[in-house]
Amino acid sequence: MSSGREGDATAVIITDVLNPYEHDDADLLAASAATATPVIAELIESAHDRDIAVIYVNDNHGEWSVVFMTKLRHSVFYATPLEYLLRDRGIGRVVLSGQVTEQCILYSALDAYVRHYEVTVPRDAVAHIHQNLADAALEMIERNMGGVIAPAADCLD
Helix, strand or coil, X not given: CCCCCCCCEEEEEEECCCCXXXXXXXXXXXXXXXXXXXHHHHHHHHHHHCCCEEEEEEECCCXXXXXXXXXXXXXXXXXCCHHHHHHHCCEEEEEEEEECXXXXXXXXXXXXXXXXXXXXXXXXXXXXXXXXXXXXXXXXXXXXXXXXXXXXXXXCC
């Protein structure tokens, strides 16, 4: 394939939804997450209904017994086996959901882009700390990475 992608399948990646909210700006993030969480749940259910892979990647917060894939820093790709898993499953498009839009979602989108994955971000299924930075992050994903920014209800079509 000329695009460098390994496959045409889609995976929904849920980022950092397990969060103890014991950090700076936790109150701002929690308020945004309260709005995004029901939409994330609907996105997960829709993915399951369509037999689309759902992969959870989370900061470990110093806890190494987390049952699913953990990440060390902002990107879901950094020091994780995610790229291997996606290639093994023939995934060519990732739908990035979770938190924090202007940090982990943005950096994960960039890492997906440089690895030749198509990137989609459901604007209503991501949580932010600062709205203005989240808006800028989504604009950068769309303009600089060719990402699709759309409502969650339209992201799996």
